[in-house]
Amino acid sequence: MDFNNQKPIFLQIYDLILERILNHELIENSRIASVREMASAMLVNPNTVQRAYSELQAKGILIQQRGIGYFIAPEARILALNIRKDEFIRVQLPILLHQMQTLGISWEEIQLLSSNPAL
Amino acid sequence: MDFNNQKPIFLQIYDLILERILNHELIENSRIASVREMASAMLVNPNTVQRAYSELQAKGILIQQRGIGYFIAPEARILALNIRKDEFIRVQLPILLHQMQTLGISWEEIQLLSSNPAL
Amino acid sequence: MDFNNQKPIFLQIYDLILERILNHELIENSRIASVREMASAMLVNPNTVQRAYSELQAKGILIQQRGIGYFIAPEARILALNIRKDEFIRVQLPILLHQMQTLGISWEEIQLLSSNPAL
Amino acid sequence: MDFNNQKPIFLQIYDLILERILNHELIENSRIASVREMASAMLVNPNTVQRAYSELQAKGILIQQRGIGYFIAPEARILALNIRKDEFIRVQLPILLHQMQTLGISWEEIQLLSSNPAL
DNA sequence: GTGGTCTAGACCACT
DNA sequence: GTGGTCTAGACCACG
Numbered sequence: 001m002d003f004n005n006q007k008p009i010f011l012q013i014y015d016l017i018l019e020r021i022l023n024h025e026l027i028e029n030s031r032i033a034s035v036r037e038m039a040s041a042m043l044v045n046p047n048t049v050q051r052a053y054s055e056l057q058a059k060g061i062l063i064q065q066r067g068i069g070y071f072i073a074p075e076a077r078i079l080a081l082n083i084r085k086d087e088f089i090r091v092q093l094p095i096l097l098h099q100m101q102t103l104g105i106s107w108e109e110i111q112l113l114s115s116n117p118a119l
Numbered sequence: 120m121d122f123n124n125q126k127p128i129f130l131q132i133y134d135l136i137l138e139r140i141l142n143h144e145l146i147e148n149s150r151i152a153s154v155r156e157m158a159s160a161m162l163v164n165p166n167t168v169q170r171a172y173s174e175l176q177a178k179g180i181l182i183q184q185r186g187i188g189y190f191i192a193p194e195a196r197i198l199a200l201n202i203r204k205d206e207f208i209r210v211q212l213p214i215l216l217h218q219m220q221t222l223g224i225s226w227e228e229i230q231l232l233s234s235n236p237a238l
Numbered sequence: 239m240d241f242n243n244q245k246p247i248f249l250q251i252y253d254l255i256l257e258r259i260l261n262h263e264l265i266e267n268s269r270i271a272s273v274r275e276m277a278s279a280m281l282v283n284p285n286t287v288q289r290a291y292s293e294l295q296a297k298g299i300l301i302q303q304r305g306i307g308y309f310i311a312p313e314a315r316i317l318a319l320n321i322r323k324d325e326f327i328r329v330q331l332p333i334l335l336h337q338m339q340t341l342g343i344s345w346e347e348i349q350l351l352s353s354n355p356a357l
Numbered sequence: 358m359d360f361n362n363q364k365p366i367f368l369q370i371y372d373l374i375l376e377r378i379l380n381h382e383l384i385e386n387s388r389i390a391s392v393r394e395m396a397s398a399m400l401v402n403p404n405t406v407q408r409a410y411s412e413l414q415a416k417g418i419l420i421q422q423r424g425i426g427y428f429i430a431p432e433a434r435i436l437a438l439n440i441r442k443d444e445f446i447r448v449q450l451p452i453l454l455h456q457m458q459t460l461g462i463s464w465e466e467i468q469l470l471s472s473n474p475a476l
Numbered sequence: 477g478t479g480g481t482c483t484a485g486a487c488c489a490c491t
Numbered sequence: 492g493t494g495g496t497c498t499a500g501a502c503c504a505c506g
Contacts, residue, residue, distance in 0.1 A: 006489090008496060022221050035479065045498050050479075066247060067283075067478050067506035085222050089232060096215065097233055102141050103204050111226060113208055114216055127490060128423060164424075164491050246505060260459050283506045323460050327470055334453065335471055340379050341442050345468060351446060352454055363504090365481060392494065402483045407494075424491030424493050 001042050009044060013052035021061070021072065021080045028072050032062065035070075059083060128163060132171035137199045140180070140191060147196060151181065151189045178202060247282060251290035259299070259310065259318045266315060270300065270308045297321060358399050366401060370409035378418070378429060378437045385434060389419065389427045416440060 001012055020026040032038075035053060039046040053070055056062040060079055062070045073079065100110070124131065139145040151157075154172060158165040172189055175181040179198055181189045192198065219225070243250065258264040270276075273291060277284040291308055294300040298317055300308045311317065338348070358369055377383040389395075392410060396403040410427055413419040417436055419427045430436065457467070 010496080019221065034477085036477095046479095047481095047499090048497065050481095051496095053479085064479070065506095067504090069478060081222065084218070085224075088218055088222060088224070092215070092218070093229070093232060096211070099203070099207055099211070102138060103200065103207060105204070105207070107226070107230060110212070113212060129490080167491060170490090248505080257459065285506055289505090319460065322456070323462070326456055326460060326462070330453070330456070331467070331470060334449070337441070337445055337449070340376065341438065341445060343442075343445070345464070348450070349464060351450060367481080391492085393492095403494095404484090404496095405482065407496095408481095410494085421494070422491095424489090426493060 001044065010048050010051040010055075013038075013042065013044070013049060014055055017052065017056060018061070018080045018084065021076050022084070024077075026072050026076075028074050028076050030072055031068075032070050032072060129167050129170040129174070132157075132161070132163070132168060133174055136171065136175060137180070137203065140195050140199045141203075143196075145191055145195075147191050147193050149191055150187075151191060153188050248286045248289040248293070251276075251280070251282070251287060252293055255290065255294060256299070256318045256322065259314050260322075262315075264310055264314075266310050266312050268310055269306075270310060272307050358401065367405050367408040367412070370395075370399065370401075370406060371412055374409065374413060375418070375437045375441065378433050379441070381434075383429050383433075385429050385431050387429055388425075389429060391426050 001009060003009065005012065017026065017032070021028075026032060032053075033041065035046050035049045038044075039049045042049070053062055057064055057070070060073055061076045061083075063073045064070050100106070136145065136151070140147075145151065151172075152160065154165050154168045157163075158168045161168070172181055172183075176183055176189070179192055180195050180202075182192050183189050219229070255264065255270070259266075264270065270291075271279065273284050273287045276282075277287045280287070291300055291302075295302055295308070298311055299314050299321075301311050302308050338344070358366060360366065362369065374383065374389070378385075383389065389410075390398065392403050392406045395401075396406045399406070410419055414421055414427070417430055418433050418440075420430045421427050457463070
């Protein structure tokens, strides 16, 4: 967690969970840490975690079981992939292309820069 | 101007001016519209334009001549290019690479997607 | 049982039993499954079933015979009908009427929609 | 506002605004009271109003203009109507039909009850 | 124990 | 002034 980031903490948590699902660190159908557990693990207020969980539930990534906790949805990974991929194509790719054009950078240059170990 | 965007308006103006300099729509050494002119043209609060101009001045893109107005710096275009390129390499490229990895997208796929006319 | 529903599980059980009495699936004066039996049949915490039974007992639908179990009250069906009908007229009908007014839906429209086989 | 209601306050506010748009009490394109104004008018915490506004924004009913406030979206009324109508057909109508069946109530009876002035 | 909501009060960026 | 986020702490219903 980066508290000095401009990105809201609840979104950082949201992204972190998405990432962990993609990484297979969080397994479908398994239970995820309770709101309170996650909050104390991340040194964050439970409300903040709650908000991240709610958004994930709204997207179908998490499923709440009353009085028990949140679970990773059976189809969470594919959903997460689609959400991320969709956002990538819809938002980030156009920006990338636009920048390449105005900055006059070619695909060759980018791939060259990408092989820089410092990244 | 997209006022329903999450990007601050002053940053949108900032980017717009940078863009216009790169496009040769704004010529080095020429005068740029006054804060008030720009503000009324964009239906925006003058404070907002002021902030964009100030940031551009801090980066050396604009030069203020007291009592006269703001001018495009002689070396504005090359500066603008460097600012953008630097930010691209330092910030955006690493994110891009990370996403490609977690989403399992290859350069070939990206270039394929990029040729989509909808973008 | 729909555990991903916003309706509390104990209420779902409560309604289910009422429904079965109205359907003649549960017969007056007969014994209903014990709390533990019902709980394990429904994969639910016994506390949850207990609460449903208690509410039904409070309304006179179930009768507890200590050490033996719960029984469907002799007049359970008529009671259930009245409870439901009363709640319908007191609570649901006014809401329905209000919605019809603000949404501009007429009785004819509703009856038309109702004949939709998808419902 | 009914603080002793089981329905969350933020949802009550959400519904109230929807209702006012349908009633033409809130006009499209006009500004709605600021979060703080609404909060003090309703004797409620600003966070609670904030949440209601956010949900309305997510549905396209409200539009935020940075630093200025929230506005009723141009197409707010039609959107509100659709949201409500959709929910009515998807959720409430099936329940109504089901109840009519189990309670043995006919359309004639309902319309008779509906003309009761006490409602 | 679980999550859901609310308040009070704070700090921030933006207009 | 505006909204957005966060914390701390409380209370509630549910299992």
